[in-house]
Amino acid sequence: MYHYDSFMAELEQKNPAQPEFIQAAKEVVESIIDVVNENPAYLNAKILERITEPDRVITFKVEWEDDNGDVQVNRGYRIQFNNAIGPYKGGLRFHPSVTLGTLKFLGFEQTFKNSLTTLPMGGAKGGSDFNTKGKSDNEIMRFCRSFMTELYRYIGPSTDVPAGDIGVGAREIGYLYGQYKRMMIENTGVLTGKGQNWGGSLIRPEATGFGAMYFAHEMVEAQQDTMKGKTISVSGFGNVAWGAVMKASELGAKVVTISGPDGYIHDPEGIDTQEKWDYMLELRASNNDVVEPYAKRFGAKFVKGRKPWEVPVDMAFPCAIQNELDLQDAELLISNGVSYVVETSNMGCTTEAVQKFQAQKILFAPGKAANAGGVAVSGLEMSQNSMKLRWSKEEVDGRLHEIMQNIHASCITEGTMPDGYVDYVRGANIAGFKKVADTMLQLGY
Ligand code: 2IT
Numbered sequence: 253m254y255h256y257d258s259f260m261a262e263l264e265q266k267n268p269a270q271p272e273f274i275q276a277a278k279e280v281v282e283s284i285i286d287v288v289n290e291n292p293a294y295l296n297a298k299i300l301e302r303i304t305e306p307d308r309v310i311t312f313k314v315e316w317e318d319d320n321g322d323v324q325v326n327r328g329y330r331i332q333f334n335n336a337i338g339p340y341k342g343g344l345r346f347h348p349s350v351t352l353g354t355l356k357f358l359g360f361e362q363t364f365k366n367s368l369t370t371l372p373m374g375g376a377k378g379g380s381d382f383n384t385k386g387k388s389d390n391e392i393m394r395f396c397r398s399f400m401t402e403l404y405r406y407i408g409p410s411t412d413v414p415a416g417d418i419g420v421g422a423r424e425i426g427y428l429y430g431q432y433k434r435m436m437i438e439n440t441g442v443l444t445g446k447g448q449n450w451g452g453s454l455i456r457p458e459a460t461g462f463g464a465m466y467f468a469h470e471m472v473e474a475q476q477d478t479m480k481g482k483t484i485s486v487s488g489f490g491n492v493a494w495g496a497v498m499k500a501s502e503l504g505a506k507v508v509t510i511s512g513p514d515g516y517i518h519d520p521e522g523i524d525t526q527e528k529w530d531y532m533l534e535l536r537a538s539n540n541d542v543v544e545p546y547a548k549r550f551g552a553k554f555v556k557g558r559k560p561w562e563v564p565v566d567m568a569f570p571c572a573i574q575n576e577l578d579l580q581d582a583e584l585l586i587s588n589g590v591s592y593v594v595e596t597s598n599m600g601c602t603t604e605a606v607q608k609f610q611a612q613k614i615l616f617a618p619g620k621a622a623n624a625g626g627v628a629v630s631g632l633e634m635s636q637n638s639m640k641l642r643w644s645k646e647e648v649d650g651r652l653h654e655i656m657q658n659i660h661a662s663c664i665t666e667g668t669m670p671d672g673y674v675d676y677v678r679g680a681n682i683a684g685f686k687k688v689a690d691t692m693l694q695l696g697y
Pocket of ligand 1 (some may be wrong): 344413
């Protein structure tokens with residue numbers, strides 16, 4: 253029998269100074285501990301110890317030269333967390349906040365998320381404390397080249413397939429892939445999120461945001477409710493927010509906020525024109541990491557240094573970074589009448605915020621379910637690369653939609669409580685866990 257408190261105390265002792273990893277592990281262990289305790293095969297196999305320990309942690313030095321000719325040193329990582337159900341799969345994050353603990357939490361979450369997609373992908377995450385903000389294109393290229401010169405020996409199209417995450421978009425994937433190809437003389441799907449001319453999949457850039465909206469659509473329909481006319485707040489202004497904003501419009505809802513490290517934009521008319529969507533891409537590509545210019549361009553309000561959660565909305569979609577929505581934000585959203593919270597960033601809400609939403613019976617979707625569309629289309633990119641062909645937009649989007657519907661159905665199956673409330677956290681964790689755990693038993697050790 254596992255006891256939650258003693259298991260977590262040991263895990264914490266074993267992984268000191270990794271608060272985000274412990275936060276992610278606590279949430280999963282809390283959801284699955286009864287399932288594990290009721291199954292002697294899981295108990296005998298020491299499944300909790302095995303599933304919370306990464307298969308492999310790789311760290312390496314990344315040396316590169318900046319535009320002044322000065323030498324710079326960063327740290328690179330790849331956490332190969334679990335490959336029971338398929339090759340390691342997960343993004344690379346370039347952000348100054350990146351630590352070993354951050355990437356361990358992301359790799360751990362990725363394992364269950366990838367399991368939920370129904371595609372055969374294991375979980376991994378990697379990246380660096382490299383800050384892309386203010387860097388020139390050439391500096392980014394030199395950094396990516398050095399990073400891949402170390403990483404290439406640990407990855408491969410059937411071994412480990414990285415992709416983008418915060419700070420790693422099409423440009424970075426291009427430079428990384430270019431260096432891999434130079435060294436390996438290989439045009440394989442070793443990375444996903446590739447450009448459309450060289451093996452990338454249609455809809456991959458939109459996939460995380462589209463997927464989150466498809467998931468939200470399922471949540472709303474399960475309540476005999478509709479997306480039409482809903483007011484939505486979104487945080488962030490990158491790839492994920494961009495996809496979410498576009499799909500929300502298509503579904504008849506209205507997104508009224510985006511945000512950056514500098515503050516948030518409140519656009520009560522709605523971020524619902526092609527011009528505004530294209531401008532979001534421009535803002536991101538500028539590498540300045542600010543949203544304020546949007547306000548001047550479209551006559552919207554800019555609120556400096558604050559988060560968008562103070563705007564009254566029906567639905568909230570955190571789309572930026574972990575722990576971006578805390579208890580105070582949750583209380584504000586609830587007092588302003590929010591009905592659905594769809595975590596689109598990985599672990600975007602603090603534990604206290606999630607508990608508050610659930611205590612108030614607000615429907616809350618965790619990131620590992622709601623944002624799985626990104627990695628799902630990465631999986632579809634791998635399929636297309638293996639077949640050496642390219643699917644149409646409709647084909648990819650249709651499959652993405654179906655995958656999100658399946659994930660929602662799994663959450664309903666495992667997460668519906670006796671009073672009818674759907675605990676999506678519990679649902680996603682149990683459904684994601686069972687498949688990985690059963691596979692680990694079948695494969696032995
Ligand atoms: O958090 C995520 O799921 C991602 N950054 C996407 C990973 C991927 O392999 O596409």
